[in-house]
Amino acid sequence: MVERRVFMQKDSRNIQGMVRRILFTAALPAVVYLGLGCLRPDIYFQGSTFIMLFTQSISYTLVGWAMVFGMSVGLFDFSVGSRIILAGLAAVHMSAFFGVPGFVLGAFAASLIMAALTGGVYAVFRIPSIITGFAALLIFESLATIYQKQFDVIVSDKIKVFGMAPGIYIVAAVVFVIVYLVFNHTKFGYQIKAIGGNEGVARSMGINSMRLKVMTYIIGGGFLAVAAMVKVGYAGTMMGVTSMQSMSQCFTPMMGVMIGMYLSSCNPVVGVFIGELAITIVSSGLVALGIESRLQNVVVGIFLLAFIGMKENRGRLAGLWKKEGKAA
Numbered sequence: 001m002v003e004r005r006v007f008m009q010k011d012s013r014n015i016q017g018m019v020r021r022i023l024f025t026a027a028l029p030a031v032v033y034l035g036l037g038c039l040r041p042d043i044y045f046q047g048s049t050f051i052m053l054f055t056q057s058i059s060y061t062l063v064g065w066a067m068v069f070g071m072s073v074g075l076f077d078f079s080v081g082s083r084i085i086l087a088g089l090a091a092v093h094m095s096a097f098f099g100v101p102g103f104v105l106g107a108f109a110a111s112l113i114m115a116a117l118t119g120g121v122y123a124v125f126r127i128p129s130i131i132t133g134f135a136a137l138l139i140f141e142s143l144a145t146i147y148q149k150q151f152d153v154i155v156s157d158k159i160k161v162f163g164m165a166p167g168i169y170i171v172a173a174v175v176f177v178i179v180y181l182v183f184n185h186t187k188f189g190y191q192i193k194a195i196g197g198n199e200g201v202a203r204s205m206g207i208n209s210m211r212l213k214v215m216t217y218i219i220g221g222g223f224l225a226v227a228a229m230v231k232v233g234y235a236g237t238m239m240g241v242t243s244m245q246s247m248s249q250c251f252t253p254m255m256g257v258m259i260g261m262y263l264s265s266c267n268p269v270v271g272v273f274i275g276e277l278a279i280t281i282v283s284s285g286l287v288a289l290g291i292e293s294r295l296q297n298v299v300v301g302i303f304l305l306a307f308i309g310m311k312e313n314r315g316r317l318a319g320l321w322k323k324e325g326k327a328a
Contacts, residue, residue, distance in 0.1 A: 075129040081137070155237065
């Protein structure tokens with residue numbers, strides 16, 4: 001009887017802890033959304049607005065899930081946006097000949113080849129990931145601009161299913177399950193977390209850190225293919241860009257991943273979605289408030305710095321709060 005009570009108490013504490021973590025995790029986008037709702041209730045206190053923002057955040061979330069593997073081991077790859085564009089163009093081109101199967105095959109083939117090439121250059125020449133990413137970005141942007149002139153970049157309605165409800169939600173749910181399992185329940189996931197925690201210790205345990213880092217490029221490339229398909233389906237087309245404009249497609253997901261990795265109340269994979277949703281809400285709020293486009297990135301950057309600063313210094317802030325309480 002006593003043992004049964006002990007087990008029941010443990011279960012109750014576990015449930016309470018889980019509920020507390022869920023509430024803490026959901027608080028970030030909820031507080032941001034409510035704050036904007038107070039400023040523009042005519043826009044944000046409508047169910048359709050939240051659904052629209054939720055759908056928009058899925059595109060960023062898919063890219064964030066592709067980047068979380070590399071960022072967990074300290075890789076910052078700014079070629080992600082250019083790879084999405086080129087993979088999307090390859091998918092559109094193949095869909096003209098083989099329909100939906102060609103669309104999927106083209107996206108995965110192009111994305112995995114580019115990921116392997118980028119990761120291979122990083123490993124062979126030992127160039128920092130940021131420099132490797134910038135070089136790859138310039139190359140892939142130029143190739144995409146040349147490539148798009150060879151065919152019609154408008155897709156059929158069958159392809160648009162990937163970027164519309166309910167298809168986009170199904171794709172996101174399937175990718176979430178796969179990313180969650182790979183990140184949390186595979187040898188690869190355990191090893192990249194070990195490298196991210198302390199690469200020197202991980203190497204002493206026999207983990208080949210360079211091989212794992214190259215694998216993060218390739219596995220992330222597979223998920224980038226899905227992100228490219230969703231972006232093409234959502235927009236109905238894919239266009240090449242130049243002058244490093246593709247970097248805009250990786251900045252927002254990268255910030256969402258940073259927030260997700262700092263959210264101690266939840267798993268990083270879940271945290272990435274929360275981070276991307278919060279960033280999407282902030283970005284939309286700036287548009288709704290009529291803030292100039294040039295200042296929007298400034299505000300988003302301040303939001304990111306404020307969030308990470310509070311998380312990094314929460315112990316110090318708690319100490320100051322206690323001192324003020326005692327003084328009062």
